[in-house]
Amino acid sequence: MKLGSSRRILMLLVLMLAVAALMPLSAFAEVPYWTNSKENQGRLIWTQPAYTPEGIFGKDLTIPDKDKPGTMKASPLQNPKDLFIATNDHIYVADTGNNRIVEFGPNGAFVRYIAIEAKADNPELKPFNKPEGVFVTDTQDIYVADTGNKRVVRLDKNGNYIRQYLKPDSKYIPEAFKYDPTRLVVDKRGFLYIAVLGGYQGLLQLDPEGNFQSFYGANKTIFSPLDAMKRLVYTKQMYANEISKLPGAISSVAVDHDGFMYTTTSGQGIKTEQIKKLSIKGLNLLENKAFGEVRRFDMKFATGGQVTSQLIDLAIDSNGNMTAIDSSYKYINQYDANGNLLFFWAGPSSANTTQLGLMKNPVAVDANSRNDLFLLDGQEGVIQLFRLSEFGAKVNEANKLTLQGRYEESESHWREVLRLNANFSPAILGLAKSAYKQGNYQEALELFKRGDDHKGYSDAYWQIRLQWFQSHFSVLATSLVVAVILLLIGERATRRTKWRLAWKNRRRSKNSFIVQFKHMFYMLKHPLDGFSALRFEQKGGYVGALILLVVAYITLVVMRMFTSFSFNLVDVHRINLLSLLFQYGIIWIGWVVSNYLVSSIYRGEGRFKDVFVGSAYALIPLVLIGIPLTVISTVMTLSEKAIFDFLQNVLYVWTAFMIFWKIQSLQNYSVGETIVNIFLTLVAFMTLAVLALVVLGLSSDLKDFLYEVYQEVRLR
Incomplete structure (x- = not known):
């Protein structure tokens, strides 16, 4: 009886543990996507959903059927490009394919179509032509980026035409500037900030009367190391024939409740400052911040094989959080007002069906007064509502405070x-x-x-x-x-x-080990004579060199593991000592072999033993400074970072000079010959590294080939 009772209790405990283990999964099962955050080291944090998908609307739009009076026909959104939520939570969509603006109520109920009827007596009253942007002011005036007509149109709250803003006439606007408005915002003064298609000069700033004020918030031109090399090597004529390097074009613009402007920039090679928060002078307040999150296992789903994120639109909610959509990975990324990541979620939808919470082609996003998100899918022609969850609301409230x-x-x-x-x-x-x-x-x-x-x-x-x-x-x-x-x-x-x-x-000891040990300190004062003594006076040997190599490796481990957290950017829990030993050994052996081979060919006089022992003794500064610096760092703060960096640079520079003097002394070189030797050694080292990688890559094929040869010989 007692045994049966114990079994029942054990089964009950197992059942309770299973339920407890499954409880976190139930939170994720409510939505068709994962929600993540990240640590500073870049590791994923799995969280409860910050937003949950609540519904889809925009597909059931209708218009009167002219062929059948009194009846309605379907007129869904066609290739919509932009979405904006007004202060009264009404939703406005730039229905680009249908040449109209569609207004929905706060809950997604259709309200009206907004269009312009052509009038022969007024040439300004011409219908929209591929409108791609919409903005609504606090007074409910509606501004439309009428891209196909190359203008911005202003309407009143009833949809009545007020005026248009054509390309301004100004000597400060280049002749080749193309005025194709795609997105816009209007500040509290009535000034317009217009993003134009391919406009690398920045946002076009116009006053309420349409006069040009300036280009605002232009991006920086990105130059690669190859471009810098071209500048040094190419002639003026050759460089003039190169394709011009231009800054990235602004893809979207938004404004927060305090009047700060935000822009997104997408394009190849843009890895930082995809989101910019602009001051009144147009300076980026989020300088050098990297945006756009990626789960490594989602890279295969990236659109067009893109590896980097492409942030094409953003919204600013009442808490100052920035929510951006990624057209490559179909993610929604949310950052706080300082650019720190809070969450990212969602992902690509199935090609065959419309999935609530997932997207095929996200093009625009905005937030209402309750901080719920509305996301526009350009391919599906629908709007998805993401409602702030309890967990997301708690995070927002805490972060706001x-x-x-x-x-x-x-x-x-x-x-x-x-x-x-x-x-x-x-x-x-x-x-x-x-x-x-x-x-x-x-x-x-x-x-x-x-x-x-x-x-x-x-x-x-x-x-x-x-x-x-x-x-x-x-x-x-x-x-x-x-x-x-x-x-x-x-x-x-x-x-x-x-x-x-x-x-x-x-009396001075004649023990070889003690002599070699004392000689290390002599070399610190007289490096050239000390390295010569290694060869001609037998003041160094393999035993001392191996001991130095072991101590140098221990020093590297101590520096990696125990340097103060204030200065150590490496996660000590992720350090693999065997991997570090392998890297250290490979680099060391590769350097010694390369330097010996180059020295043998390039008029060097040193033996392999001299190169091996001398290279080990050149690491003395690493041992003498590395461990004390690690100990000192534990009582230092970033206020003393200049001192820490100075001592660390002394370590590296001193070690480099010891290697230089070692080559010069042991090989009997001049200064110029030593520099040439070091350069050739580095080239040889890189060549050996490439050959090693090729051999490793072909090792599998080589093994199969040798096995087939063996089988052929054995069978014959």
């Missing part, structure tokens, strides 16, 4: 978010900022490290270090004074003692 500097108020919200998802990095950093603001520096230190925020960690450690010094300064100062006094007294008292005299008159 943090960005406003109300850290104490945000703490309870972040703790609730962290309770729902213990790995959500923004929540960890939000709590870290709250702890720092309240003076809980130790807690903040641990949270900043967990959230991979190096600057926050450094600031928290600076406060901890300051408090420690303030409380221990008197003890430290007193101890230092006492130690100096005792040192002086001890030095005077023992100056004439027997052991001091014996130490001064000690």
